[in-house]
Amino acid sequence: MHSLDLTGMTVEAVKEFGLGRKEAARAKNMFALGLLSWMYNRPTEGTIDFLRSKFAKKPDIANANVAAFRAGWNYGETTEDFSVSYEVKPAAMAAGTYRNISGNLALAYGLVAASVQSGLPLFLGAYPITPASDILHELSKHKRFGVQTFQAEDEIAGIGAALGASFGGALGVTTTSGPGVALKSETIGLAVSLELPLVICAIQRGGPSTGLPTKTEQADLMQAMYGRNGEAPVPIVAPQSPADCFDAALEAVRIALTYRTPVFLLSDGYLANGSEPWRIPDIAGLPDLSVEFATEPNHTDAKGNPEFWPYLRDPETLARPWAIPGTAGLEHRIGGIEKADGSGNISYDPANHDLMVRTRQAKVDGVARSIPDLEVDDPNGDAKVLVLGWGSTYGPIGAACRRVRKAGHSIAQGHLRHINPFPTNLGEVLKRYEKVIIPEMNLGQLITLIRARYLVDAMGYNKNARHAVPGRRARRGADRDVIAGVDGS
Amino acid sequence: MTDVVELGFPSLGSIPKTDIPQRAADFKTDQEVRWCPGCGDYAVLAAVQGFLPELGLARENIVFVSGIGCSSRFPYYMNTYGMHSIHGRAPAIATGLASAREDLSVWVVTGDGDALSIGGNHLIHALRRNVNLKILLFNNRIYGLTKGQYSPTSEVGKITKSTPMGSLDNPFNPVSLALGAETTFVARTIDSDRKHLTSVLRAAAEHRGTALVEIYQNCNIFNDGAFDLIKDRTNGADWTVRMEHGEPLVFGTDSSRGVIRDPENGMLTVADVNEVGKDKIVVHDAHAEDSAYAYALSRLSTKDLPYTPIGVFRSVEHPTYDDQLRGQVAAAEAKLAGDHTSELGSLLRGQDTWTVD
Numbered sequence: 057m058h059s060l061d062l063t064g065m066t067v068e069a070v071k072e073f074g075l076g077r078k079e080a081a082r083a084k085n086m087f088a089l090g091l092l093s094w095m096y097n098r099p100t101e102g103t104i105d106f107l108r109s110k111f112a113k114k115p116d117i118a119n120a121n122v123a124a125f126r127a128g129w130n131y132g133e134t135t136e137d138f139s140v141s142y143e144v145k146p147a148a149m150a151a152g153t154y155r156n157i158s159g160n161l162a163l164a165y166g167l168v169a170a171s172v173q174s175g176l177p178l179f180l181g182a183y184p185i186t187p188a189s190d191i192l193h194e195l196s197k198h199k200r201f202g203v204q205t206f207q208a209e210d211e212i213a214g215i216g217a218a219l220g221a222s223f224g225g226a227l228g229v230t231t232t233s234g235p236g237v238a239l240k241s242e243t244i245g246l247a248v249s250l251e252l253p254l255v256i257c258a259i260q261r262g263g264p265s266t267g268l269p270t271k272t273e274q275a276d277l278m279q280a281m282y283g284r285n286g287e288a289p290v291p292i293v294a295p296q297s298p299a300d301c302f303d304a305a306l307e308a309v310r311i312a313l314t315y316r317t318p319v320f321l322l323s324d325g326y327l328a329n330g331s332e333p334w335r336i337p338d339i340a341g342l343p344d345l346s347v348e349f350a351t352e353p354n355h356t357d358a359k360g361n362p363e364f365w366p367y368l369r370d371p372e373t374l375a376r377p378w379a380i381p382g383t384a385g386l387e388h389r390i391g392g393i394e395k396a397d398g399s400g401n402i403s404y405d406p407a408n409h410d411l412m413v414r415t416r417q418a419k420v421d422g423v424a425r426s427i428p429d430l431e432v433d434d435p436n437g438d439a440k441v442l443v444l445g446w447g448s449t450y451g452p453i454g455a456a457c458r459r460v461r462k463a464g465h466s467i468a469q470g471h472l473r474h475i476n477p478f479p480t481n482l483g484e485v486l487k488r489y490e491k492v493i494i495p496e497m498n499l500g501q502l503i504t505l506i507r508a509r510y511l512v513d514a515m516g517y518n519k520n521a522r523h524a525v526p527g528r529r530a531r532r533g534a535d536r537d538v539i540a541g542v543d544g545s
Numbered sequence: 546m547t548d549v550v551e552l553g554f555p556s557l558g559s560i561p562k563t564d565i566p567q568r569a570a571d572f573k574t575d576q577e578v579r580w581c582p583g584c585g586d587y588a589v590l591a592a593v594q595g596f597l598p599e600l601g602l603a604r605e606n607i608v609f610v611s612g613i614g615c616s617s618r619f620p621y622y623m624n625t626y627g628m629h630s631i632h633g634r635a636p637a638i639a640t641g642l643a644s645a646r647e648d649l650s651v652w653v654v655t656g657d658g659d660a661l662s663i664g665g666n667h668l669i670h671a672l673r674r675n676v677n678l679k680i681l682l683f684n685n686r687i688y689g690l691t692k693g694q695y696s697p698t699s700e701v702g703k704i705t706k707s708t709p710m711g712s713l714d715n716p717f718n719p720v721s722l723a724l725g726a727e728t729t730f731v732a733r734t735i736d737s738d739r740k741h742l743t744s745v746l747r748a749a750a751e752h753r754g755t756a757l758v759e760i761y762q763n764c765n766i767f768n769d770g771a772f773d774l775i776k777d778r779t780n781g782a783d784w785t786v787r788m789e790h791g792e793p794l795v796f797g798t799d800s801s802r803g804v805i806r807d808p809e810n811g812m813l814t815v816a817d818v819n820e821v822g823k824d825k826i827v828v829h830d831a832h833a834e835d836s837a838y839a840y841a842l843s844r845l846s847t848k849d850l851p852y853t854p855i856g857v858f859r860s861v862e863h864p865t866y867d868d869q870l871r872g873q874v875a876a877a878e879a880k881l882a883g884d885h886t887s888e889l890g891s892l893l894r895g896q897d898t899w900t901v902d
């Protein structure tokens with residue numbers, strides 16, 4: 057909720073046109089429209105042309121309305137009250153049909169699209185939590201796609217029901233934010249052990265504890281990465297802009313279905329509520345996510361009879377077969393107790409446990425073979441500094457890089473979509489630069505992973521506050537820091 | 546997959562049937578059963594394996610989901626689909642499974658610690674939703690797997706490893722709790738009475754909606770003899786009220802005791818039949834819509850269980866959560882003009898678009 061003195065600000069904005077206060081105040085709807093145009097990134101020219109033609113005979117009124125409209129837009133641009141606008145690359149837009157879309161809406165649509173593309177009914181188990189609830193609301197409206205939404209008694213039941221649905225052959229999804237992830241951790245561990253597809257959409261907010269429900273932060277990366285007992289690797293996919301939540305959702309589902317694993321889709325409040333123009337994808341170009349359930353026994357017992365081994369893996373992906381109840385001859389029991397490799401029977405054997413721990417890790421590591429290389433944006437081609445980010449900082453980092461370049465320096469930008477596993481070329485990319493800067497809205501979580509994995513002496517740039525629209529002063533400060541990083545070698 | 550056949554059991558109509566005769570042995574697995582010798586769990590396992598062939602359901606369409614505890618090993622011994630999940634969460638997991646799959650017969654196996662302590666929240670919400678689940682709650686009034694701490698059904702003053710001076714908290718009466726949540730089917734039975742156990746399981750299977758069956762189960766290692774009062778061959782009948790729908794609630798070795806409505810306060814109480822007269826004895830109505838009657842029956846057994854009604858407390862027909870959820874989805878899908886793919890196209894386009902050339 058934002059309150060502002062609409063009338064006062066409008067009157068102030070149009071005072072040079074010499075209108076009476078009452079007349080001047082009538083332009084306040086244009087101030088509001090200007091602010092909304094800023095929030096939703098709508099082009100302003102059309103509105104201005106419209107005002108000029110409508111009031112062609114009354115230039116003062118036309119000018120006052122345009123001034124109010126511009127003042128509203130500028131208010132949105134300069135004030136820090138709004139965290140909903142999204143800074144997009146000012147690149148020329150590709151040809152196509154566009155619409156505006158917020159991150160949570162794009163994420164919900166991505167899940168529906170994944171359900172259609174996989175042919176699996178979507179089952180959402182969720183408990184309301186800011187800023188994720190809109191996904192529950194949205195999916196509840198789309199039952200015509202076969203979507204079942206279940207508002208559970210708590211976060212644990214939300215993911216539990218989703219996992220139960222996955223066991224039954226549905227596309228199980230749960231949506232939440234940081235505190236909910238904490239409650240779901242045990243079930244995520246179970247999903248790791250059961251090796252069933254499951255998508256956990258975590259829309260991060262400020263923490264710890266209840267923290268700042270309506271403010272954004274990227275401080276749950278470590279929770280997604282390691283927040284479970286035992287060795288419980290889970291792939292992590294992070295969207296970089298509101299519209300990108302659509303593609304990221306499809307990618308998370310692809311990994312979950314292909315590798316039979318829970319997957320984190322790690323968005324945040326900034327992406328969730330922010331919106332941007334989205335080029336509407338061609339349905340025919342969406343990925344094919346169809347899956348094959350197991351239908352036949354895959355092993356023979358000592359007596360030569362066919363039997364089903366639920367943990368006999370695909371040699372390529374290391375995924376286990378997905379045999380759903382209702383399939384005759386494949387009856388089997390799975391659980392959270394360690395299983396014998398292959399047969400899936402309970403096993404307390406230490407050597408088998410070691411093998412299973414390594415196999416589950418190898419399966420998640422192997423996802424890297426199916427993801428694209430990290431591409432770096434370095435228009436001058438001679439940058440010595442790489443700024444590496446993930447998630448919703450994509451826009452702000454890009455804007456900062458452009459300002460640095462405008463000031464005459466070279467700088468490269470790389471942004472990670474996959475954080476677990478990393479793209480296979482990441483180590484080699486990092487080595488190409490003298491300096492690696494990792495800005496994050498936390499105290500340095502990605503940087504910890506990068507340093508540990510690649511032994512790169514990366515520098516952090518950490519803020520635990522909204523980066524939405526840095527005021528000019530803050531912006532200059534940030535640029536200075538980055539440039540200091542560029543030049544101060 | 547086998548065709549969907551309409552069965553005699555109303556709740557099982559959507560589950561595929563098999564023509565091949567089944568035996569109890571078909572439901573056994575090759576896994577070594579690891580309960581302590583003499584544990585009551587063996588009797589329940591044998592009763593379930595013995596009664597399932599009666600249903601004639603395709604074995605692959607039956608799923609057992611459990612939590613954590615001694616009884617939760619149950620799925621490993623059932624040659625059906627099964628999931629041994631995490632502590633207390635089985636009702637939640639089973640809710641998702643039963644909602645996603647109309648064609649499955651979903652059973653939850655749980656214990657007093659699993660269902661009433663760590664999983665209390667999931668249990669009461671599954672019960673109030675009336676999901677198509679058959680919940681078998683093995684109540685041994687102790688923690689067995691963790692080696693003998695008191696449980697949420699242990700009597701006050703219980704001396705255990707964690708309560709050397711006696712437990713302080715008031716126990717749950719699982720049947721009262723379930724009736725408080727307005728569960729549509731609530732029953733109680735005993736591990737040692739195979740015939741009664743089987744009849745209650747059959748009634749639960751016939752019910753469409755959530756069925757909660759409390760099974761008094763002896764843990765001979767940590768709480769031996771917990772139910773000896775009612776299991777006693779000579780005097781047990783004096784404490785056991787065997788409920789049959791439409792029959793007067795008369796019990797006792799010589800049928801001398803009966804359940805009456807106290808004229809003073811309307812509560813149910815036990816009286817001498819000869820003193821009050823046969824016509825004062827309450828006739829059991831398991832189909833009473835108001836759960837207050839069944840609740841009053843459940844209160845005959847206090848913390849120390851002197852009078853223990855066994856059988857079906859309540860069995861009423863209400864719409865189930867999962868049927869209605871599928872109904873909403875089906876109604877929405879029926880309105881679709883095209884297929885999911887074309888509908889996806891219009892969803893993504895939305896209302897307000899512009900074109901960039």
Ligand code: SF4
Pocket residue numbers: 579580581583584585586615616685689690763764765766767
């Ligand atoms: S500890 Fe008790 S409940 Fe558990 S298996 Fe042994 S006898 Fe049965």
